[in-house]
Amino acid sequence: MEQHRTRSAPHQQRPPAQRQAPRSAAVPAQAGGGPRRSALARRMPRPRLTGLGGGLFACAAMVLVGGICWLLFGSSLFVYGLLFLPVAAATALWVRPADLITAPIGVPIAFAAGVWPISGGSGGIGGHLMGLVSALSLHAGWLYAGTLVAALIAVVRKAVLIGRRRMPRRITQ
Numbered sequence: 635m636e637q638h639r640t641r642s643a644p645h646q647q648r649p650p651a652q653r654q655a656p657r658s659a660a661v662p663a664q665a666g667g668g669p670r671r672s673a674l675a676r677r678m679p680r681p682r683l684t685g686l687g688g689g690l691f692a693c694a695a696m697v698l699v700g701g702i703c704w705l706l707f708g709s710s711l712f713v714y715g716l717l718f719l720p721v722a723a724a725t726a727l728w729v730r731p732a733d734l735i736t737a738p739i740g741v742p743i744a745f746a747a748g749v750w751p752i753s754g755g756s757g758g759i760g761g762h763l764m765g766l767v768s769a770l771s772l773h774a775g776w777l778y779a780g781t782l783v784a785a786l787i788a789v790v791r792k793a794v795l796i797g798r799r800r801m802p803r804r805i806t807q
Contacts, residue, residue, distance in 0.1 A: 683730060684730060684733055685735075686736075687729075688728065688733065688737055689736065689739075689743060689744065692725040693744040695724075696718065696721055696744040696745060696747060696749075700748040700749060700751040703717070709752040710752075711749070711769060711772070711776075714773075715779075715780075716776075718748075718777075718780045719780050721741075722780035723783050723784070725744070725784060726738070726787035726791070727787060731791065731795055737788045738784045742780070742781050745776070749766065749773075752769070753765035753768070755768075
């Protein structure tokens with residue numbers, strides 16, 4: 635198979651001194667370049683989770699929350715639902731911009747995965763399944779609220795990304 639050239643002229647080698655940028659300029663925040671971030675934005679991690687990673691994060695967090703509610707709060711579904719809202723928000727905030735659509739999809743799955751330890755089923759697989767379905771149906775308000783939080787955050791983040799992308803076009807016209 636033949637490889638085609640992508641450059642018209644052969645690539646010139648730079649001297650070793652020009653190849654690497656100075657160490658202080660490698661990190662924009664230290665070099666003074668790039669956009670400034672507020673104190674709250676500096677403390678929060680930047681969005682780095684893929685769609686699958688966001689779903690796994692939400693599932694792991696909700697299973698942990700379910701276990702904590704089972705151990706400390708006597709299987710309180712109110713506390714579980716209350717703690718579901720910040721997990722939904724964190725998932726929507728930490729997912730990559732390319733995978734924003736997955737945040738409102740993975741969050742309800744995480745709710746269902748985490749409610750299993752506190753669903754209160756007994757008597758075999760059928761009893762546990764009935765307890766899970768009952769817990770999901772009786773506390774659907776928390777499920778909808780968390781999904782709405784994740785969806786609103788994803789929509790706002792996407793709108794901001796689109797606005798930033800169109801901003802230079804408006805200025806040049």
